[in-house]
Amino acid sequence: MSGVELIFYPFIIALLTAVFFRQNSAVSKFVALALFTYMLLFSINLFSQLPSSGYLDLGTYLSVPKFDFILTLKVDMLSTIMLTLTSVLLLLVALSSWSMKNQALYYSLLIFFSGAIFGVFMSTNLLWFFIFWELTLVPMYFLVGIWGEERRIYAAVKFFLYTHVASMFVLLAFFLIHKEAGTFDMTLVREGMLLSPVLIWWLLFVGFSVKMPLFPFHTWLPDAHVQAPAPISVLLAGVLLKMGAYAMIRMVLLLLPETSQQYAWVLLVLGLITLFYAGFMAIYETHLKKMVAYSSISHMGLVAIAMATLSYSGLSAALYEMIGHAFVIAPLFLLAGFFHHKTGSWEMKDMGGIMQKAPYISAIFVLAGLGALGLPGTMGFVGELSILLSSIKSFGLWMAVVAFGSMLGAAYIIWTLRRVIYGEMSEVVRKTNFSMNIFEFLALAIFALFIILFGVFPNLLFEYINPAFAQFTSLGGAL
Amino acid sequence: MISAFTILFTMALVSLFFHRSFLLKPLSLVALSAAFYVTLGGAVVPLIGFATNEQIKLFELVLEIVLFASILHESEEITITQTLFLGAASVLLLQSNTLVSFILSFEALSIISVVLVSYIKTKNQAQGAVKMFIAGSMATGIVLLGSAFYLMGGGMLLEPLSSKGSEFMNIGVALMLAGLFYKLTIVPFHGWAIDTYALIRHSHAAILSGIAKTVAALAIFKIFAPFLAEHITLSLPLLATLAIITMTLGNFLALFTKNIARILSYSSIAHAGYMLIAFVAVKSTYADEGILYMAIAYIFMQSGAFLALDSLKKEYDIKTLDDLKGFASQNSTLSFFFTIQLLSLAGIPLLAGFLAKAVVFYAGVDAGLWWLVLIALLNSALSVGYYAWIIKSMYFDEGTLKERLVDLHLPQIAQLILAAGTLYFGVFASSVFM
Numbered sequence: 001m002s003g004v005e006l007i008f009y010p011f012i013i014a015l016l017t018a019v020f021f022r023q024n025s026a027v028s029k030f031v032a033l034a035l036f037t038y039m040l041l042f043s044i045n046l047f048s049q050l051p052s053s054g055y056l057d058l059g060t061y062l063s064v065p066k067f068d069f070i071l072t073l074k075v076d077m078l079s080t081i082m083l084t085l086t087s088v089l090l091l092l093v094a095l096s097s098w099s100m101k102n103q104a105l106y107y108s109l110l111i112f113f114s115g116a117i118f119g120v121f122m123s124t125n126l127l128w129f130f131i132f133w134e135l136t137l138v139p140m141y142f143l144v145g146i147w148g149e150e151r152r153i154y155a156a157v158k159f160f161l162y163t164h165v166a167s168m169f170v171l172l173a174f175f176l177i178h179k180e181a182g183t184f185d186m187t188l189v190r191e192g193m194l195l196s197p198v199l200i201w202w203l204l205f206v207g208f209s210v211k212m213p214l215f216p217f218h219t220w221l222p223d224a225h226v227q228a229p230a231p232i233s234v235l236l237a238g239v240l241l242k243m244g245a246y247a248m249i250r251m252v253l254l255l256l257p258e259t260s261q262q263y264a265w266v267l268l269v270l271g272l273i274t275l276f277y278a279g280f281m282a283i284y285e286t287h288l289k290k291m292v293a294y295s296s297i298s299h300m301g302l303v304a305i306a307m308a309t310l311s312y313s314g315l316s317a318a319l320y321e322m323i324g325h326a327f328v329i330a331p332l333f334l335l336a337g338f339f340h341h342k343t344g345s346w347e348m349k350d351m352g353g354i355m356q357k358a359p360y361i362s363a364i365f366v367l368a369g370l371g372a373l374g375l376p377g378t379m380g381f382v383g384e385l386s387i388l389l390s391s392i393k394s395f396g397l398w399m400a401v402v403a404f405g406s407m408l409g410a411a412y413i414i415w416t417l418r419r420v421i422y423g424e425m426s427e428v429v430r431k432t433n434f435s436m437n438i439f440e441f442l443a444l445a446i447f448a449l450f451i452i453l454f455g456v457f458p459n460l461l462f463e464y465i466n467p468a469f470a471q472f473t474s475l476g477g478a479l
Numbered sequence: 480m481i482s483a484f485t486i487l488f489t490m491a492l493v494s495l496f497f498h499r500s501f502l503l504k505p506l507s508l509v510a511l512s513a514a515f516y517v518t519l520g521g522a523v524v525p526l527i528g529f530a531t532n533e534q535i536k537l538f539e540l541v542l543e544i545v546l547f548a549s550i551l552h553e554s555e556e557i558t559i560t561q562t563l564f565l566g567a568a569s570v571l572l573l574q575s576n577t578l579v580s581f582i583l584s585f586e587a588l589s590i591i592s593v594v595l596v597s598y599i600k601t602k603n604q605a606q607g608a609v610k611m612f613i614a615g616s617m618a619t620g621i622v623l624l625g626s627a628f629y630l631m632g633g634g635m636l637l638e639p640l641s642s643k644g645s646e647f648m649n650i651g652v653a654l655m656l657a658g659l660f661y662k663l664t665i666v667p668f669h670g671w672a673i674d675t676y677a678l679i680r681h682s683h684a685a686i687l688s689g690i691a692k693t694v695a696a697l698a699i700f701k702i703f704a705p706f707l708a709e710h711i712t713l714s715l716p717l718l719a720t721l722a723i724i725t726m727t728l729g730n731f732l733a734l735f736t737k738n739i740a741r742i743l744s745y746s747s748i749a750h751a752g753y754m755l756i757a758f759v760a761v762k763s764t765y766a767d768e769g770i771l772y773m774a775i776a777y778i779f780m781q782s783g784a785f786l787a788l789d790s791l792k793k794e795y796d797i798k799t800l801d802d803l804k805g806f807a808s809q810n811s812t813l814s815f816f817f818t819i820q821l822l823s824l825a826g827i828p829l830l831a832g833f834l835a836k837a838v839v840f841y842a843g844v845d846a847g848l849w850w851l852v853l854i855a856l857l858n859s860a861l862s863v864g865y866y867a868w869i870i871k872s873m874y875f876d877e878g879t880l881k882e883r884l885v886d887l888h889l890p891q892i893a894q895l896i897l898a899a900g901t902l903y904f905g906v907f908a909s910s911v912f913m
Contacts, residue, residue, distance in 0.1 A: 011829075062907065062908070064908045064909045064912045065912075066912045067765070067841070067908065067912055069908050127837065130828070131828035132828070134827060134828045135829055141867065146874060146875060152875070153876075156871070157864070157868065157871060161867070164863050165860040167860075168856035168857055168859065168860045169856075171840075172844070172849060172852060172853055175840065175841050175844040175849070176849060178841070179844050
């Protein structure tokens with residue numbers, strides 16, 4: 001399958017899966033697994049075809065010249081990394097949803113989502129980018145609304161409305177870009193062509209901050225992530241937030257570099273507030289999944305700080321942290337959901353002593369937790385250290401405050417571990433049987449493997465990440 | 480000379496002899512297919528005062544497809560006849576080129592609309608029909624008064640609208656627009672529409688708010704756009720205000736409504752506001768495509784949504800959001816089609832509703848009205864609130880199993896046709912940009 005088929009076939013496959021496998025829903029799992037494996041191979045294969053700099057052309061389709069409404073598919077190193085990350089996560093999410101109810105519809109929505117998200121990362125026409133960007137909301141709306149927890153309907157509608165409103169600013173900015181630069185193709189737009197870059201910058205910034213999310217636009221996230229079923233929380237945190245960060249890098253920082261230089265302080269300040277605010281909220285939370293959600297927001301604050309440096313090392317660090325965050329937060333969400341499923345409670349006080357009942361599962365939780373607080377040897381450490389170093393290099397020594405953010409991380413993670421995994425065994429845990437499906441455990445084990453592998457050998461990733469920002473080499477040294 | 484109009488009009492007359500015959504529906508469908516074929520071949524209109532072009536031709540094709548679907552859906556013979564008459568009048572209105580032909584065919588369309596809703600079986604339907612009749616007569620009077628002023632200012636009946644004359648022409652055009660905006664349900668001329676659309680039969684509402692209104696909007700744009708472009712300093716502030724009020728009021732009122740038919744009526748008003756942006760941005764070269772795209776998308780999704788509601792009411796007696804709870808588990812096909820049309824109305828991509836809004840709003844940006852477009856975009860985002868709420872009732876809520884009153888198959892084919900149109904024009908925009 002070529003790039004465009006990989007976007008549109010999933011929509012058709014999704015419809016067929018929902019219609020024909022309704023009675024025989026186990027087949028839908030294997031359809032999804034096969035498709036996501038193919039997507040992963042496709043993305044990995046792209047690395048070998050990429051030119052040393054610039055874009056690899058994957059074709060243009062559905063051309064409407066007058067409106068410049070052309071499906072232009074081009075990938076570069078940055079989008080290929082995002083494609084690979086997305087397909088890995090989709091594959092693991094498909095594995096960890098093995099025992100969902102109403103599987104035909106569930107997996108067909110996942111397949112639909114995979115097509116839309118590939119469109120986001122592949123298309124360079126702004127209007128088509130926006131189309132796929134919005135299209136990811138529809139399957140997410142249904143996935144949260146149908147399979148979510150108690151307050152799922154509120155969370156689903158809030159998520160849909162909130163992010164849709166934000167997207168409207170983005171669409172207006174794209175319209176202004178087309179009016180002023182005469183093209184929707186982001187690879188052809190230069191900042192010098194624009195008459196009102198400041199207005200466009202702010203519209204884009206607000207639109208993408210909601211998705212990332214940055215304080216004060218983060219309020220949809222705790223609801224959506226907590227009410228979503230655990231595998232979907234992984235997709236929200238691992239793919240949807242990354243989509244926001246990707247758009248922030250590509251459309252704001254790389255497309256409008258001069259205005260971004262001028263307003264980088266906004267990104268920096270919001271990033272710092274997000275880091276600390278979400279960190280304190282995570283300490284305060286006794287709801288296990290909410291704690292993980294706030295920890296997720298806090299890490300996106302770190303990503304925003306790294307982006308604000310607008311330097312080669314900063315952006316590389318941001319991209320590394322985006323990947324690291326996806327792998328670290330995923331097992332935390334999955335296990336929070338698993339513990340809730342088994343104990344019937346979200347409150348940490350009802351858990352405790354799970355280590356004695358389920359040592360392997362708890363070990364993965366501890367490992368992911370340590371990754372989230374940045375223990376050396378895990379992905380979290382490399383990400384946080386490189387962000388700290390690059391921000392000190394760009395903004396001066398006072399950026400050492402970022403380290404306090406990591407200390408907040410240590411506080412909420414260690415305290416959570418003490419209350420949930422260690423400590424005295426609670427009554428609820430004593431009565432619970434923590435047996436896990438082999439496929440779900442496999443997904444967790446792969447996540448754990450990645451956390452250690454890329455934590456010990458970060459260069460395996462940096463080898464690919466660094467060339468993504470080659471145009472910034474003039475601005476500062478490499479890691 | 481055979482044209483789509485002659486075929487539809489003849490069939491409408493012939494259908495009067497086929498009442499209570501099982502042949503009526505197949506014959507009408509054949510006639511519509513023939514009209515489609517003739518339109519596709521590009522039949523020339525020989526009458527004075529009528530002209531056609533590629534864009535009008537495309538819309539006529541779309542119109543014939545939608546008429547086909549609504550006749551396929553319809554089970555009442557009398558409505559089929561009226562739909563055919565309405566189709567004939569619509570073709571005339573779309574092709575009219577001078578003031579007199581426009582007014583005459585517009586009146587024809589209005590009269591058939593009134594006849595259509597006069598099919599009264601309950602007190603509610605009577606209320607809706609009477610409201611429409613009174614408001615429609617008012618509107619007609621105002622349009623005629625406006626045309627009188629226009630002629631007094633030096634305008635010509637047998638020519639396209641021009642602005643070479645005295646100030647009276649401006650007053651005349653303003654009055655005519657006021658009358659025409661009744662039909663387009665622009666606030667503050669919208670009062671009748673909510674009751675009428677919600678109270679009459681849903682399949683009639685589909686024809687009235689989906690087909691008749693869209694045809695009127697396109698025809699009004701075709702006749703009035705050159706005049707508005709010449710008087711942009713006068714028309715822009717006035718129409719921009721009307722557009723903002725119309726879409727904002729429509730959307731906010733829809734948010735607080737529980738009756739599904741009323742929600743769709745308010746959403747119809749909000750869409751009239753979006754269409755008005757093309758009138759405001761008439762200077763832009765994208766305004767033509769904008770209104771055409773909006774008309775095409777709207778005729779599919781609004782008729783689709785109302786026809787789906789008609790099936791819901793007939794088969795399960797569903798009226799409010801509460802009745803709809805858990806419906807998806809009961810009839811997944813119908814709820815899927817309904818969901819597609821609702822998402823399209825909400826402006827979700829890969830459906831015609833999104834591209835239509837994108838082109839109209841881009842025309843606004845192109846004309847330098849980005850603040851107006853921002854308001855429209857936020858309105859459109861707000862509208863997701865109530866469309867998503869309907870979908871939420873169908874898919875997320877647990878409901879009681881409802882008794883299926885009748886089993887209908889043809890409406891599902893009609894829904895398939897309309898959903899296919901919504902999907903096609905959501906992906907392949909090249910057919911509209913000629």
